[in-house]
Amino acid sequence: MKAVRAHRPSLAAIVVAAGSSTRFGRDKLLMPFAGKPLICTTLEAVCQVPVRRLVLVCRPDDRAKMEKCVTQAALPRRVHVFLAIGGPTRAESVLNGLKMLADNGVSGQDWVLVHDGARPLVCRALLKRLLAARDTGDIVVPVIPVADSLWRTLAGRTKALDRRGVVAVQTPQFCRVATLQSAYLNSVASASFGDEAALIESTGGQVVTVEGDAQNMKVTMSGDAEIAEAAFSARARTVVGFGYDVHRFVSARPLILGGTRIVSELGLDGTSDADAVLHAVMDAVLGCAGVGDIGGMFPSSDGQFVGIDSAVLLGRVMADRRIRKLRIISADITIVAERPRLRDYQVPMQKRLAHLLGLRSTDVDVKVTGNDAIGWIGRGEGIAVLCVVTALRLR
Known part of the structure; x- marks a missing residue:
């Protein structure tokens, strides 16, 4: 008779991202935050502990955008991500998340972290404090002391409140699924109920608290994102990558630069579409991660790269797990060419590059210069491109 193996409890997470962002004024979870949508940082942060299944609960209209954010986030291979549709209340959203976990193999004896999508700065130390307190109560929550004076305003009258013993409650909140x-x-x-701890307490459950983190702030008002981004940047190290590429002119080929078709009688020689701008950008991005160059990643001896769109290659670079750990924050490109005239293409290239890199147009600069009629570039025999990419790498 075959022995039945006991179920070993695993860890899951529900990230609630179905709010309307009314107080913020726009969709805060999809706004740029240190080079990626803010929700990407939240997902990455929750997975600093061994989460196996993660449910992202979002609004129906945001599903496609959130699916893309999941692909942009640098999540460990062990994490299986599912999307669930939220409801008009937090309770309905969390219940939908719990149902999705149950439908995907999570049992009542497993553990779950429920976290606000708008808290991107939860740190590993806080998560470990929560996990260390498992089984000490029905739910474990992080709290921080209230530093500001408290007043109650009612019917035009105010009264000071005693803040002794008063704490602010954060997420993630940690308990068994059942x-x-x-x-x-x-x-x-x-x-x-505003959160899971208040709900469980109302049913007679025991709430256990652990030390929270003042930086684990919730992005709620319009100025909060800048404060949170500055705190995130302080945890990271700035890295710089440099890229350089050069191609000679040839006839009977289209000229593609920065993912943009250029009107020209001559194109550039190369294995792929010979987009010198994107090649320099890719080398600069790879340089930020310290993982070599495009020659090693896409060797010219491999026939699958003959004539390939360099935007496709850049997409593969950006999807690389080593690159997804970076937060690319800017790209500065200089094209050195005597011909053709490229001034009218600078803005289209800037917009195209921003789209490919997931940046705002203002974070990309495309400059065009000549070589003062010196050397082979000065004679109009080809084009050179230089690129500097700046990124953040978490310490």
Whole structure:
């Protein structure tokens, strides 16, 4: 008779990202944050501990955008990500997340971290404090002391409140899946509770607190994102990559630069489409990660790269796990060419490059210069491109 193996509890996470961002004024979770949409940072942060299954709960209209964000996030291979559609209340959103976990092999004895999508700065130390307190109560939550004075305003009158013993509650909140399911399903007023700890406490459960982190702020108002981004940058190291590429002119080939078709009688010689701008950009991006160059990644001896669109190659570079760990924040490109005239193409190239790199147009600069009629470039025999890419790498 075959022995039945006991279930070994695993760790899952639910990231709630189905809010309307009304107080922020625009969709804060999809806004640029240190080179990626903000939600990417939140997903990466939660997975600093061994999460196996992660449910991202989002609005129906955001599903396609959130799917793209999941591909942009640098998540460990062990993490299986699922998307669930949120409801009009946090309770409905979390319940939908729990159902998605149950449908994908998560049992009631497994553990779950429920985290706000708008808290991108949760650190590994805080997550480890939560996990270390498992089984000490029905739910474990991080809290921080309230530093500001508190006043209650009612009917035009104000009264100072005693802040002794008052704490602010953060997420992630950590408990067994069955505990959370039972609390949501058995409470007739679950929609009225602001978080999981308040709900479980209302059903008689025990709430255990651990030390939170003041930097684990929730991006709520319009100025919060800048504060959070500055804190994120302080945790990272700035890295710079340099790229250089050169191609000679040949006839009977289109001229492609920066992913943009240029009107010209001559094109550039090369294995791929010979887009010297994108080649220099790719080398600069790879340089930021310290992982070689495009010659090693896409060797010219490999027939699959003959005539290939360099934008496709850049897409493969950006999808590389080593590159996804970076936060690319700017690209500065200089094209050195006597011909053709490229002034009218600078803005289209800038926009195209920004799209390919996931940056704002203002974070990309494309400059064009000649070589003062000196040397082979000065004689109009080809084009050279120089590129500097700046990125953040977490310490």
